[in-house]
Amino acid sequence: MEKQRKKLLFTMLAIVFASCAFAQGNGTAGINEATQMVTSYFEPATQLIYAIGAVVGLIGGVKVYNKFSSGDPDTSKTAASWFGACIFLIVAATILRSFFL
Template sequence: MKVSQYLLISVFLFLFLLNSESFGQSPPGVSEFQEAESDMRKIYVALSRLSFAVGAVSGLLGGLRVYNNWQMGRHHIDIQVISWFSACIFLATIGFFLSGLFGVPLT
């Protein structure tokens, strides 16, 4: 074999051995994502309880507002009832969405 072929083969072997050391390492940022996932799993219960609490407060305020409008003589309150009811349903179902997003089973 010629010297140029030996040189070319040795360069390829050197590059292969240089890259083979990094095969066991994970790509940059994977450990940060795993840490963020574990943190989100820890605070999932607090987030779902917060969504239920906000939904309860929103429902109470909406009920009081509708009652006040009814007592003031405004009998066309269908839009308000639908909007407040929809907001409460949305906040009640956000717990299911969070459990699917973060992969935490419902407890």
């Protein structure tokens, strides 16, 4: 009688573990779908960052021109900071895109 209980218990455990093992396959499909969804947003996000960089560049150009026209002594500092900001946006977008895709 005791042997039958042990056999029944081991059989039940084997069935439970087997069903858990089969359930793991669906998790992989979900992770792959989530990865595809995240990577599909990178192209529009990269284009958005490039557009923001262009706007920042135009605003910076106008500010530097105004400072240069008024004879401000720190024009080169302002130009370098705006130029650096534009370069950072472009490089950051490119590096993020290449890193994640």
